[in-house]
Amino acid sequence: MFLLQEAAASFAGFGYMGAGIGAGLATIGAGMGIGRLAASSVESIARQPEASGDIRGAMILTAAFIEGVALFGEVICLLAVLIK
Amino acid sequence: MSLKNFLLLITLSLAVTVGYAQHDGHDDKPTHQEEVTHDDHQQDGHEKPTHDGKSEEGQKAHPEGDEGNDATEEDEKISDIIIHHIIDNHNWHITDLPGGGEIALHFPWIVYSNKTGLVFTSDAESLVEKGMVAVHEKPYVLKDGAASHIHLDHHTGQAHMDKKQMAEYIDQDAFVINLSITKTVFQMLLIGFILVLVMVSVARAYTKREGEAPKGLQSFMEPIIMFVRDEIARPYLGEKANRFLPYLLTLFFFIWFANLFGLMPFNSNIAGNISFTAALAILTFLITQFNASKDHWIHVFNTPGVPWWLKFGVPLMPIVEVIGLISKPFALAVRLFANITAGHFMVLGLICLIFILGQGGNYAGGFGIAPLSVGFTIIIFCLEMIVAIIQPFIFTLLTAVFVGMAMETHDDHH
Numbered sequence: 001m002f003l004l005q006e007a008a009a010s011f012a013g014f015g016y017m018g019a020g021i022g023a024g025l026a027t028i029g030a031g032m033g034i035g036r037l038a039a040s041s042v043e044s045i046a047r048q049p050e051a052s053g054d055i056r057g058a059m060i061l062t063a064a065f066i067e068g069v070a071l072f073g074e075v076i077c078l079l080a081v082l083i084k
Numbered sequence: 085m086s087l088k089n090f091l092l093l094i095t096l097s098l099a100v101t102v103g104y105a106q107h108d109g110h111d112d113k114p115t116h117q118e119e120v121t122h123d124d125h126q127q128d129g130h131e132k133p134t135h136d137g138k139s140e141e142g143q144k145a146h147p148e149g150d151e152g153n154d155a156t157e158e159d160e161k162i163s164d165i166i167i168h169h170i171i172d173n174h175n176w177h178i179t180d181l182p183g184g185g186e187i188a189l190h191f192p193w194i195v196y197s198n199k200t201g202l203v204f205t206s207d208a209e210s211l212v213e214k215g216m217v218a219v220h221e222k223p224y225v226l227k228d229g230a231a232s233h234i235h236l237d238h239h240t241g242q243a244h245m246d247k248k249q250m251a252e253y254i255d256q257d258a259f260v261i262n263l264s265i266t267k268t269v270f271q272m273l274l275i276g277f278i279l280v281l282v283m284v285s286v287a288r289a290y291t292k293r294e295g296e297a298p299k300g301l302q303s304f305m306e307p308i309i310m311f312v313r314d315e316i317a318r319p320y321l322g323e324k325a326n327r328f329l330p331y332l333l334t335l336f337f338f339i340w341f342a343n344l345f346g347l348m349p350f351n352s353n354i355a356g357n358i359s360f361t362a363a364l365a366i367l368t369f370l371i372t373q374f375n376a377s378k379d380h381w382i383h384v385f386n387t388p389g390v391p392w393w394l395k396f397g398v399p400l401m402p403i404v405e406v407i408g409l410i411s412k413p414f415a416l417a418v419r420l421f422a423n424i425t426a427g428h429f430m431v432l433g434l435i436c437l438i439f440i441l442g443q444g445g446n447y448a449g450g451f452g453i454a455p456l457s458v459g460f461t462i463i464i465f466c467l468e469m470i471v472a473i474i475q476p477f478i479f480t481l482l483t484a485v486f487v488g489m490a491m492e493t494h495d496d497h498h
Binding site for chain 2: 057060061064067068071072074075078081082
C-alpha cells in the first residue's frame with residue numbers, strides 16, 4: 001500500500017501530461033470535424049450560391065455541436081489539471 | 085443584413101479590445117513571486133502519502149479545486165492567479181494601491197447552515213464569531229472550540245488551510261448554503277439593470293416616434309432584434325414564434341451583454357460561471373418540456389417504429405430518449421461555460437507568460453516576451469469578441485430548435 005502511494009506521488013506529473021495530450025486529441029478531433037464541415041459547406045455554396053444563407057446557418061449550428069464536444073474534452077482536461 | 089450587422093459588431097468590439105490590452109499590463113500580482121512552481125509540486129507529491137482517510141473525505145466533499153493548496157505557501161502560483169480571475173469572489177477587487185491599500189468593493193456574507201442558522205456579517209473576518217470560517221471564498225462551519233486555532237489572513241479575512249487542518253477544524257457534516265451577493269451575482273444584477281435601461285428606452289422610442297424611421301440607440305438595436313426574430317425564431321418556431329420571442333430576445337441580449345462585460349476591465353465574466361449557464365439551460369429545458377406536444381411525449385415513452393419489447397419489456401428506448409432530453413440542456417450549459425472560460429484562460433495565460441519569463445528579476449525575458457504576449461492577446465481578444473456574439477446566437481438558436489422540435493406534431497412531418 002505504501003509503495004502504491006509512493007508510486008502515485010512520483011507519477012503525479014503524468015496527470016498534467018494526460019491533460020495536455022487530451023487537450024491535443026480533442027483539438028485534433030474538432031479540427032477534423034470543422035475542417036470537413038467547412039470544406040463541404042464551401043463546396044455546396046459554390047455549387048448553389050443562392051442557398052448560401054441556409055447553408056451558412058446550418059454550418060454554424062453544426063460547428064457549434066462539433067465545438068461543444070471538443071469543449072467537453074477541454075473542460076475535462078482543465079479538471080485534471082486544477083483538481084489536486 | 086445579418087452579415088453587415090456582424091461586421092458592425094466586430095468593429096465596435098475592436099475599439100473595446102484596444103482599451104483592454106492597455107489595462108492588462110496593470111496586473112502587478114505575479115511580479116512578487118520569485119519561486120518557480122516547481123518546488124511546490126514536489127512538496128505536494130511528498131505530502132500526499134501522509135494524508136489520512138479523513139482528509140481524503142474532506143477533499144471529496146469539496147471538489148472545486150483550490151482547497152488543496154498548501155497553507156504554508158506564501159507566494160501565489162500562476163495557475164492560482166488565473167483561477168482567482170476566473171472564479172467567483174466575495175469582494176470586487178479592482179486594484180492594489182502602491183501605498184498598501186486597495187480599491188475594492190466588499191460584499192456582505194449571507195450564509196445559512198443547519199448548525200448556526202442564518203449568518204449575516206459584513207466581512208469574512210467576523211464569520212468566526214458566528215461559528216463559521218471562510219476558506220478560499222467558501223464558508224464552512226467550525227467545530228466546537230476550533231475558533232481559537234484558526235489564523236485568518238489579515239488581508240482577506242479568510243483562513244488558509246490544508247486538507248489535514250480542514251478535517252481537524254471544520255464540521256464536514258454541516259449543511260451550508262451560501263446566499264451571499266457575490267461578484268458574479270452583483271455583476272448579473274448590474275447587467276440586468278443596464279439591459280432594462282437600454283431596452284426600455286428603445287421600446288419607448290417606438291411608441292414616441294411611431295411610424296417614423298428609427299433613431300440613435302433604437303436604430304442600433306432594431307437590426308439585432310429583427311435578426312433574432314427572422315433568423316432564429318421564425319424559421320424554427322413558425323407561427324408560434326411571437327410567443328417565444330420575449331424569452332429568446334432576453335436570452336440573446338443577456339448572454340451577449342454578459343460576454344461583453346466579461347471582456348471589459350474590472351468586470352466579472354459571469355458567462356464563465358457554470359451556475360449561470362446551467363440556470364439558463366434549465367429555463368430552456370423547462371420551457372421546452374412545458375410546451376411539448378402530445379407527440380413529443382409519445383415519441384419519448386412509446387417511440388414509433390421500435391419493437392414493443394424494447395419499450396415495455398426492456399425499457400431501453402425510453403431511457404435513451406430521457407437521456408437525450410437531459411443531455412441537450414447539459415450540452416447547452418457546458419458549451420457556453422467552456423467557450424467563455426477557455427477564452428479567459430487564453431488571455432490570462434498569455435499575459436502571465438510575461439511574468440513567468442520575467443521571474444527572478446529576468447527583465448530581458450519579461451520585456452522580450454511582452455510585445456509578443458500583448459500582440460497575441462489582442463488577436464485572442466478579437467476572437468473573443470466574435471465568440472461573445474456567436475455564443476448567444478447559438479444558445480438562442482438551439483433553444484428555438486429544441487422548443488420547435490418538441491412542439492412539432494405528427495401532422496407537421498410532411
